Amino acid sequence: MNLTNREKQLVTLAYYQGSCDNAKVSARQEMFSLLDKAAIESASRVLEELGLEYPDTTELKAFWNEMEQITLYLCKEGNR
Numbered sequence: 001m002n003l004t005n006r007e008k009q010l011v012t013l014a015y016y017q018g019s020c021d022n023a024k025v026s027a028r029q030e031m032f033s034l035l036d037k038a039a040i041e042s043a044s045r046v047l048e049e050l051g052l053e054y055p056d057t058t059e060l061k062a063f064w065n066e067m068e069q070i071t072l073y074l075c076k077e078g079n080r
Helices: 005-026 031-048 060-078
Strands: none
Touching: 005 060, 031 060
């Protein structure tokens, strides 16, 4: 099954945000901002290579709901 461009955006963001959140567990709080910036920059560069833009996240609730659906899909696919 092929992912849509929107799904590719969300998967990329989920990956880098998850990596950022994992790093925050062992990082000092003053490093959180730097880690967030690194996650955004990394995701942006990967999306650029895919010919995609960083998605509009201004509608945060809708964005996180959509992200949750993608995460559930990926977890289901990983169990096959």
